[in-house]
Amino acid sequence: MKQVYHIAIIASTDRALALAAAISREIPEAAVFSTRPEAVAGVTYIRSISSFLEEHFTTYTSFVFIGALGICVRSIAPHIQDKTTDPAVINLDDHGFFVQPVLSGHLGGANQLAKQVARILGAQAVITTSSDLQDIWALDTLGRRFSWTTTAGSPMNSIISLFVNNRRTALLLEVKDQGTEWLTRTRPAFVDIYYKLEDIPLSDYELLIAVTCRKYEVITPVLYYHPAALHIGMGCSRDIEPDLLEASLLRQLEVHGFAREAVKSIGSIDIKHDETAFLQLAEKWKIPFHTYTAAALNSCEVANPSEVVKSKLDVYSVSEASALLSSGNTRWLLEKQKITVASGKKHTVAVSLDAALERRAQIAIVGAGPGDARLIAISGKELLETADLILYAGSLVPEELTHYAKNGAVVCNSAGMTLEEQMTLMEAHYAKGHLIVRLQSGDPSIYGAIQEQMSLFDEKGMEYFIVPGISSFQAAAAVLKSEFTIPEVVQTIILTRGEGNTPLPEREKLQEMAKHRATMCIFLSATIARNVQAQLLEHYPPETPVAVLYRVTWKDEQVFTGELHELAAIVRNNKLTRTALIIVGSAIGARKNRSHLYNPDWKHIFRNQKTNAANKKDTL
Secondary structure, eight states: OOOOOOEEEEOOSHHHHHHHHHHHHHOTTEEEEESOOSOOTTEEEOSOHHHHHHHHTTTOSEEEEESOHHHHHHHHGGGOOOTTTSOEEEEEOTTSOEEEEEEOSSTTOHHHHHHHHHHHHTOEEOOOOHHHHHTOOOHHHHHHHTTOEEEESSOHHHHHHHHHTTOOEEEEEOBOSHHHHHHHHTOOTTEEEESSGGGOOGGGOSEEEEESSBOOOOSSOEEEEEOSOEEEEEEEOTTOOHHHHHHHHHHHHHHTTBOGGGEEEEEEEGGGTTOHHHHHHHHHHTOOEEEEOHHHHHTSOOSSOOHHHHHHHSOSOSHHHHHHHHHTOSSOSEEEEEEEOTTSOEEEEEEEEOGGGBOOOEEEEEEOBSSOGGGSOHHHHHHHHHOSEEEEOTTTSOGGGGGGOOTTOEEEEGGGSOHHHHHHHHHHHHTTTOEEEEEESBOTTTTOOOHHHHHHHHHHTOOEEEEOOOOHHHHHHHHTTOOSOBTTTBOOEEEEEOOSSSOOOGGGOHHHHHTTOOEEEEESOGGGHHHHHHHHTTTSOTTOEEEEEESTTSTTOEEEEEEGGGHHHHHHHTTOOTTEEEEESTTTTBOSSSSSSBOGGGHHHHHHHHHHHHHHHHHO
16 A cells, blocks of 8 residues: 655755654654755655745645754745645754744644654754643634534634633533533633533623534624534425525524534435435535434424324424434424425424433443552543542542542542432432542442442433443552463462352352462452461462452552461451452462562472472473
8 A cells, every 4th residue: 555645854964864764753654855866765855945845835734844944934935825724834953952833833733743743852842822832722723623613703813812811711511522521621720611601600701612502692702612413304395495495494593593513414204315405405514414214203202293294294203303313312402393485385494412412411430449549540530520429438439539529529428328328419410410420449340339329320210331440459460560360370360259248159169269279369358368268278279379458559558478378367467457358379479581480589489389390300
């Protein structure tokens, strides 16, 4: 397959060519050009920079000049047209000290390219754009980043000026997607977040930024970002005039405050698959046109069923039902409207919001990790930063994790609450459309006791999802500097617990598990260590390495090692509690590719290996 190049690197000195080679190795889509006539591998000869740019200035998306900044500026000056179409241009001195954007910093991506090249070379990126220097949103490229359409109620330059000067800004988030979650996490201090326009005291703000499918009549300067979110269902008279249908639809969107830029699709009944007005509208607006069978449309419960439509098309609804089918939603932003256009022909229209973008309540069951607050997954941390309610078990989850909570979030230690009390609290927040985080210790799937909670969520129709976490057995392996699976030694890890008040299935008794001599991680069993030891000794050698880890990765972590026959004594002498994890197996402390198999701390194992080897030799 032929290599496609999007970036042109222009270099002429020895130092410049060396830097160009380093850049092109890391950025495969970059081609290197030079005015030096002698052949250099991987470099294309050009007669002059000016003639090359005259022919190729619009061919490449980006240019990297290596050399004097003045040469770069004079070379590109005759070709500069418009910041919305000009390629990105950056300049790098041939010693590799400084990289600076020259043209199309934001819109063309020169700022990002400069940072990328600086990282490759260990150079300093010289960025002068105010939003980059302040590490705040670049409003002119934000829409493109998240595939939103950008419209402004005031000149864009004046809006950007207000923002980079840190004027008080209200951020309205009426939909929810990856972009709005990112805005929530990266909100500058001078920006306040709202979810409904009526909740915003607009007189307190100099700028409104709205991620929405609507348009509003407001005096405050406003910048709109419109995700593709609206699904329009339509029925119409046969051969309705395309221009009249479009004008009527635009009028309906305007009257009801919807943004034309937010329309994602048009839908109708399948007998309209060749309706010219629909086909032309979809093509002009660059959106899909979906059609549905009568059976599919009749599967939807609609707000305004029509017996007349049923008699003609054998369906109770076209517009409302097709809007639901296209959006995946169960309700409408706009129920069926009947309109007659100038020619006397008629059409109907209904609008639904894409279900994936609807801002609704959610419950996140988040694995908090083993104890150290820094070991939570990035997605878990981001959820804590945006949650409206955080429930955590204080005895098992460090309180430091709740410090990620945003201002105004409700944070509750559930240790003293019954499950019913927790559910009552979660239901109250869920009814308000809030994000609820239920923090579970370690990974929720391992002794997380979430099954009962999920059953209740299912019964009540409450949406939830799970974010995995690091389990304490994984943290134990890190603390012990051990790989729990060692080739030719042990290849299996068993996660289990001893039999206390809660019985174990007969096939999962510890003595049955011990037959495998796998690396065994035993949870919730410190209080029955003597019984655990006795059951394991039925199959593990007494000198098998054992480790007991108390509150692994917590600030008061304690780690005790020894041999299996010492397990009960280790637990008893150190007064260890139920928060201790027991690890048993030959993999503890094992090392590979050394003159001996095991760490010197486990010399007894090394002796056993030598004895076994000698016995094997005698046998042979």
